[in-house]
Amino acid sequence: MxxxxxxxxxxxxxxxxxxxxxxxxxxxxxxxxxxxxxxxxxxxxxxxxxxxxxxxxxxxxxxxxxxxxxxxxxxxxxxxxxxxxxxxxxxxxxxxxxxxxxxxxxxxxxxxxxxxxxxxxxxxxxxxxxxxxxxxxxxxxxxxxxxxxxxxxxxxxxxxxxxxxxxxxxxxxxxxxxxxxxxxxALINLILYNFNNNYSSILLDNSTITTPTPYVINNAAAFMESSNSPALTVNDVAIHAGLSVRSLQLGFKKYKNMTPIAFLRMTRLKAARQLLKTSTHEITPQSIATQCGFSNYYLFKKYYLETYSETPNETKLKYQQATKNVGADFLRDLI
The missing domain is CATH 2.60.120.10 (Jelly Rolls)
Incomplete structure (x- = not known):
């Protein structure tokens, strides 16, 4: 089940x-x-x-x-x-x-x-x-x-x-x-890493992790960038890349200077911000969040505010107003 x-x-x-x-x-x-x-x-x-x-x-x-x-x-x-x-x-x-x-x-x-x-x-x-x-x-x-x-x-x-x-x-x-x-x-990994068990020595020993090549990590990153599925998890990415989760995490830390989940979130936030800047009035921030792989608008808004110091609505309104101003200036120049 x-x-x-x-x-x-x-x-x-x-x-x-x-x-x-x-x-x-x-x-x-x-x-x-x-x-x-x-x-x-x-x-x-x-x-x-x-x-x-x-x-x-x-x-x-x-x-x-x-x-x-x-x-x-x-x-x-x-x-x-x-x-x-x-x-x-x-x-x-x-x-x-x-x-x-x-x-x-x-x-x-x-x-x-x-x-x-x-x-x-x-x-x-x-x-x-x-x-x-x-x-x-x-x-x-x-x-x-x-x-x-x-x-x-x-x-x-x-x-x-x-x-x-x-x-x-x-x-x-x-x-x-x-x-x-x-x-x-995240909860399961937290438990495995923070409670002593018979695999703790292996999990906490980085020397047991195979370091992936930059090509493999770039391939994993491209897979993440191409997917807007809200159900995509780090486990899915590791399976696609043919890596253990620890190898995937090590590779992203080494070549991208961030965790896989942080990279996925950053990629989707960037895509959402671009759409908020360029979308028409009829397209709502909620629909943009869904389009970019965020199924929960509360979390999307939280991460967006933390990253860009403004809400999705504020971004959309700001760029809509800027577009109106450019249009008004253009009409004035014609007159």
């Missing part, structure tokens, strides 16, 4: 919550809070087999599971605390910590009353595919993470990506995959 979609859910009784989780995890038994009540709400964006969410436990709740879902769960408590038990023992997490768990090893978990937390679940299949693209080969052993509950730098970055995905997904008309695919890739 590769569908990406956003939803908001509010469960005020145990039966509704149990029915919901039965659809997504038939091995989970939902438990009420300590006072016997149940109220749990969340904003969630499904990303194919993975998802991100922010949740609030107003009454406290918990679950027991015989989980067979293969993937890793990252939880970032913002208030309150939660406890969990897995095959290694019992643990707890409070605000200021970040927890990465292998979901299929979890036996039970409980969330305190008033707890708010951000969460990302990344399926093993998604992590495995990303690892293949980073390494440029199929991994020989299963990906394993070391248990961690404190990584503040990673916590802030992951929380920001989760918030961005939820904000973008909630403000974009479906389908949203062409918007969220880039952010999902």
């Amino acid at each position: 590769n569908e990406h979609f956003f939803s908001e859910q509010d469960f005020r009784n145990l039966d509704a919550a149990s029915q919901h989780f039965a659809q997504h995890d038939g091995f989970m038994s939902v438990l009420p809070g300590s006072r016997g009540f149940f109220h749990y709400s969340k904003r969630i964006c499904m990303l194919g087999e993975s998802f991100v969410s922010t949740s609030t436990s107003r009454t406290g709740w918990g679950y027991e599971t015989k989980n067979e879902i293969d993937g890793f769960l990252i939880s970032i408590p913002l208030s309150g605390e939660f406890h969990w038990t897995n095959s290694l023992g019992s643990f707890e997490a409070k605000p200021g910590s970040i927890v990465l768990l292998e979901q299929r090893m979890t036996k039970n978990a409980s969330y305190s009353e008033g707890m708010i937390w951000a969460m990302a679940f990344i399926s093993y299949n998604d992590l495995f595919r990303a690892l293949i693209l980073l390494l440029g080969r199929t991994p020989k052993t299963r990906l394993l993470f070391k248990l961690e509950n404190s990584n503040q730098r990673a916590s802030n970055a992951i929380r920001l990506i989760i918030q961005t995905i939820l904000q973008v997904a909630s403000n974009t008309q479906p389908p949203i995959t062409h918007v969220t695919a880039h952010l999902k890739d």
Whole structure:
């Protein structure tokens, strides 16, 4: 299942919550809070087999599971605390910590009353595919993470990506995959690089990266310039160029002095700016953004303002006025 979609859910009784989780995890038994009540709400964006969410436990709740879902769960408590038990023992997490768990090893978990937390679940299949693209080969052993509950730098970055995905997904008309695919890739790479795992030494060792030739990078750049597909990702470019993602990133840094995603964004912003300067009054900045590969106008406007210190509308109006002035001067000269 590769569908990406956003939803908001509010469960005020145990039966509704149990029915919901039965659809997504038939091995989970939902438990009420300590006072016997149940109220749990969340904003969630499904990303194919993975998802991100922010949740609030107003009454406290918990679950027991015989989980067979293969993937890793990252939880970032913002208030309150939660406890969990897995095959290694019992643990707890409070605000200021970040927890990465292998979901299929979890036996039970409980969330305190008033707890708010951000969460990302990344399926093993998604992590495995990303690892293949980073390494440029199929991994020989299963990906394993070391248990961690404190990584503040990673916590802030992951929380920001989760918030961005939820904000973008909630403000974009479906389908949203062409918007969220880039952010999902960024989240997975952030996890692989910032949490110790059995491939960390390879991923962090630049000597293991094959340096591409300028020709290959120019070919990749031309491919990016020729595509206005909003769904185009760095992974797609790496596959087209016949490179690992790390080799692609190294080559762009060496020959273009920027990351592949920054190059793609710059190329599309330049094309959009040119169209804003020359398009007729009837063509809107929103349609120009779409034409140049930006499916989310909010993000396009944000990047455009950061790059050119003016909004797309301001650029369009400024050059329309300049064109009018040139026309008026021309008519005066004729008279």
